[in-house]
Amino acid sequence: MKGEIKLLREDGTRLDGRRLDEVRPFKIEAGVLKNADGSAYIELGNNKIMVAVYGPREVHPKHLALPDRAMLRCRYSMATFSVEERKSPAPSRREIELSKVIREALEPAIFVEEYPRTAIDVFIQVLEADGGTRTASITAASVALADAGIPMRDLVAAIAIGKIEGKLAVDLNGLEDQYGGGDMPIAMMPRLGLITLLQADGVFSPEEVVQGIEMAEKAIKMLYEEQRNALRKKYLEIKEEVLGSE
Amino acid sequence: MSKHYSVLPTLKRESILSLLKRGERLDGRALDEFRSIKIETGVIGKAEGSALVRLGDTKVVAGVKVEIGKPFPDTPDKGVQIVNAELVPLAAPFFEPGPPGEEDIELARVIDRGLRSAEMIKLDELAIVPGEKVWIVYVDLYSLDHYGNLIDASGLAAVSAILTAQIKRWEVKDGEVNLLEETMPLPVTSVPVFVTIAKIGDNLIVDPTYEEELVMDARITFAINENGEVCGIQKGGSGGFTPSEIKEALSIALEAAEKIRPLLPTRN
Amino acid sequence: MPVYAKPKDIAVPGELLAEGQYAVEGAVFVIDRKVYAKTIGVVEIEKEKGKRKIKVVPLKKKYIPHAGDRVIGKVVDVGVTNWTVDINSPYTAILQASEVLPRPTDAARIDLSSYLSVGDIIVAKVIAFDFSRDPLLTIKERGLGRVTKGTLVEIDPAKVARVIGKKGSMIKLLRDMLGVEIIVGQNGRIIVMSEDRDKESLALLAIKKIEREAHVSGLTDRIKAFLRARLEGSK
Numbered sequence: 001m002k003g004e005i006k007l008l009r010e011d012g013t014r015l016d017g018r019r020l021d022e023v024r025p026f027k028i029e030a031g032v033l034k035n036a037d038g039s040a041y042i043e044l045g046n047n048k049i050m051v052a053v054y055g056p057r058e059v060h061p062k063h064l065a066l067p068d069r070a071m072l073r074c075r076y077s078m079a080t081f082s083v084e085e086r087k088s089p090a091p092s093r094r095e096i097e098l099s100k101v102i103r104e105a106l107e108p109a110i111f112v113e114e115y116p117r118t119a120i121d122v123f124i125q126v127l128e129a130d131g132g133t134r135t136a137s138i139t140a141a142s143v144a145l146a147d148a149g150i151p152m153r154d155l156v157a158a159i160a161i162g163k164i165e166g167k168l169a170v171d172l173n174g175l176e177d178q179y180g181g182g183d184m185p186i187a188m189m190p191r192l193g194l195i196t197l198l199q200a201d202g203v204f205s206p207e208e209v210v211q212g213i214e215m216a217e218k219a220i221k222m223l224y225e226e227q228r229n230a231l232r233k234k235y236l237e238i239k240e241e242v243l244g245s246e
Numbered sequence: 247m248s249k250h251y252s253v254l255p256t257l258k259r260e261s262i263l264s265l266l267k268r269g270e271r272l273d274g275r276a277l278d279e280f281r282s283i284k285i286e287t288g289v290i291g292k293a294e295g296s297a298l299v300r301l302g303d304t305k306v307v308a309g310v311k312v313e314i315g316k317p318f319p320d321t322p323d324k325g326v327q328i329v330n331a332e333l334v335p336l337a338a339p340f341f342e343p344g345p346p347g348e349e350d351i352e353l354a355r356v357i358d359r360g361l362r363s364a365e366m367i368k369l370d371e372l373a374i375v376p377g378e379k380v381w382i383v384y385v386d387l388y389s390l391d392h393y394g395n396l397i398d399a400s401g402l403a404a405v406s407a408i409l410t411a412q413i414k415r416w417e418v419k420d421g422e423v424n425l426l427e428e429t430m431p432l433p434v435t436s437v438p439v440f441v442t443i444a445k446i447g448d449n450l451i452v453d454p455t456y457e458e459e460l461v462m463d464a465r466i467t468f469a470i471n472e473n474g475e476v477c478g479i480q481k482g483g484s485g486g487f488t489p490s491e492i493k494e495a496l497s498i499a500l501e502a503a504e505k506i507r508p509l510l511p512t513r514n
Numbered sequence: 515m516p517v518y519a520k521p522k523d524i525a526v527p528g529e530l531l532a533e534g535q536y537a538v539e540g541a542v543f544v545i546d547r548k549v550y551a552k553t554i555g556v557v558e559i560e561k562e563k564g565k566r567k568i569k570v571v572p573l574k575k576k577y578i579p580h581a582g583d584r585v586i587g588k589v590v591d592v593g594v595t596n597w598t599v600d601i602n603s604p605y606t607a608i609l610q611a612s613e614v615l616p617r618p619t620d621a622a623r624i625d626l627s628s629y630l631s632v633g634d635i636i637v638a639k640v641i642a643f644d645f646s647r648d649p650l651l652t653i654k655e656r657g658l659g660r661v662t663k664g665t666l667v668e669i670d671p672a673k674v675a676r677v678i679g680k681k682g683s684m685i686k687l688l689r690d691m692l693g694v695e696i697i698v699g700q701n702g703r704i705i706v707m708s709e710d711r712d713k714e715s716l717a718l719l720a721i722k723k724i725e726r727e728a729h730v731s732g733l734t735d736r737i738k739a740f741l742r743a744r745l746e747g748s749k
Contacts, residue, residue, distance in 0.1 A: 037576075055576075056576055058604055067646070115576075115578075115604060118604040148574065149553050149554060149573065149574030152553070153550075154528030155527060155528055191528045191529075227526070228529070231554055235729055236524065238726060238729075239729065243730065243732075
């Protein structure tokens with residue numbers, strides 16, 4: 001099945017019209033859930049992902065708590081209807097691995113030492129999936145954590161680099177992911193310049209790995225600006241509403 | 247398997263860091279050196295292929311078992327590769343009995359992806375009756391003694407077991423599959439070598455021991471194929487790497503991979 | 515020595531606010547003389563002794579107990595020698611019998627629920643907290659004890675200071691204009707008491723309005739205007 005679909009047009013654009021270094025249209029909203037301490041919603045291409053953060057809160061059972069810091073727990077879950085063929089509701093091995101790597105992508109950004117013996121829970125629900133869900137989840141989860149008022153060194157933003165017909169491309173969609181030549185998801189704390197998630201499958205030359213990281217950095221800096229806008233939006237709207245009516 | 251949290255004495259981290267400043271490690275190795283590697287193959291009689299790897303004090307055994315089954319619907323003419331890993335309770339004081347946890351699953355998937363991206367097992371040569379019957383190759387990893395760097399040890403065990411595996415030849419007559427007495431090696435292309443590098447402070451070290459893993463900020467594993475290409479990457483741990491650290495780690499990994507590649511068993 | 519942020523800016527975690535030698539306060543951290551915001555919050559730039567101070571007031575925060583804080587708690591469990599009290603914090607508090615009972619008594623011989631039972635609301639003071647053990651409370655001082663009337667409202671602990679106001683100015687405003695009694699807990703819980711149900715409700719609305727608009731300047735005047743309009747309207 002591989003290689004049967006031409007993913008690049010004659011003029012070098014992708015099937016959805018994007019250039020190789022372009023991210024899909026996206027939107028990020030903060031504070032979308034009433035019950036959660038912090039929350040965010042992201043749409044990236046056809047991806048639709050909701051993230052809720054609860055915490056810092058008590059750990060049950062108590063003996064599991066860490067004496068000197070908050071424990072970060074993360075659950076990445078895909079809805080049964082999020083993919084073409086219905087996915088079983090039970091956590092798959094992929095979801096378990098992604099929960100781990102996403103947690104490890106977010107943890108470096110959080111001042112966990114400020115809340116000993118507590119837990120910070122991040123719940124990621126993928127409602128619709130179309131390539132790049134783990135990186136979109138990380139981007140939304142950072143916003144949810146910040147929305148909850150959790151102290152952080154930096155936000156974390158993420159994007160996946162792949163290969164389309166041998167060329168490096170930013171933000172592969174589902175089709176490109178399936179028929180392309182490699183997938184390299186990357187998460188970074190943009191201000192600190194620290195990579196907190198890096199995986200790859202497929203084949204990349206060492207130069208492509210380095211170049212891919214550079215391409216990702218650009219996209220991540222752009223995503224960071226939108227994360228920032230999403231967080232400030234609700235407060236700026238209240239300000240406008242209040243001052244505008246005077 | 248339970249997650250191990252150690253209120254590790256900061257003293258240990260301090261002493262490891264000060265040694266590293268002088269370019270030394272607790273066990274006397276250089277920063278870019280692997281521990282001693284011993285690979286024994288054909289250790290499990292009932293498996294089609296097997297290998298016991300000793301990487302320093304870490305011990306992992308891999309077994310390859312094959313059976314005939316249905317292919318996946320979207321790849322009807324290819325065999326199936328399934329990798330599983332278990333960190334068994336006898337391997338470390340903090341491992342608890344139970345279903346695979348996140349670390350077992352991550353380990354299995356990292357090895358699986360490295361093998362798959364290198365296309366080590368030629369799955370398209372393992373179809374018996376396309377669409378109906380193919381070889382299913384199970385690569386099962388058991389970590390027997392955890393003294394650090396289960397990933398690289400498991401990688402060596404997996405590829406060694408695959409390289410020395412023998413499966414029965416087969417013929418298809420009138421839609422019936424007959425397994426013959428004659429055996430053949432599993433069809434194999436490029437062999438991936440896994441190299442894990444830990445970051446402790448500003449230092450990058452190859453093949454962390456258990457103690458080094460407890461104090462490390464993060465780790466990164468590269469799977470390298472025979473062409474010196476990267477066929478897998480997995481960052482782990484709750485710290486981070488700068489882009490230039492990744493570049494440096496990659497170059498260290500490429501060299502280290504080629505140093506240990508000659509230790510692998512030759513193809514059958 | 516540049517300051518990049520402006521007063522009343524909404525800062526997000528990791529945002530660079532200023533570079534140079536500054537006094538700092540609130541949700542900020544400093545690395546190599548660079549001042550960064552630590553949580554989502556409002557930037558304030560104050561002058562302290564002729565020098566500029568960079569401050570970030572968090573817009574949201576969890577209540578972390580401090581000794582001396584007045585808090586409003588809810589009893590969630592009765593034990594043999596103590597009660598367990600929910601103080602709207604990641605840390606559940608303990609109220610020992612000795613901090614409730616008038617005389618030293620053999621607490622194990624008394625049924626504690628005759629003093630305080632599950633569901634009771636109390637105004638208490640935190641007497642001790644260090645992260646290694648549960649926070650300890652007392653209700654033995656004046657003004658502390660079980661609450662039997664009034665309405666309880668919860669706001670984000672980050673906004674408590676605004677409800678109190680500079681030197682108590684906001685809470686005084688509410689009391690003067692509405693004639694209600696207000697007890698503010700540092701943990702984001704507030705009790706409003708009045709004979710007049712309407713005044714009580716108005717106070718709750720005002721408190722919620724303060725919580726929502728805390729980051730927009732001119733808050734005191736707006737609350738005054740809001741209350742005036744409502745009070746006149748009800749005549």
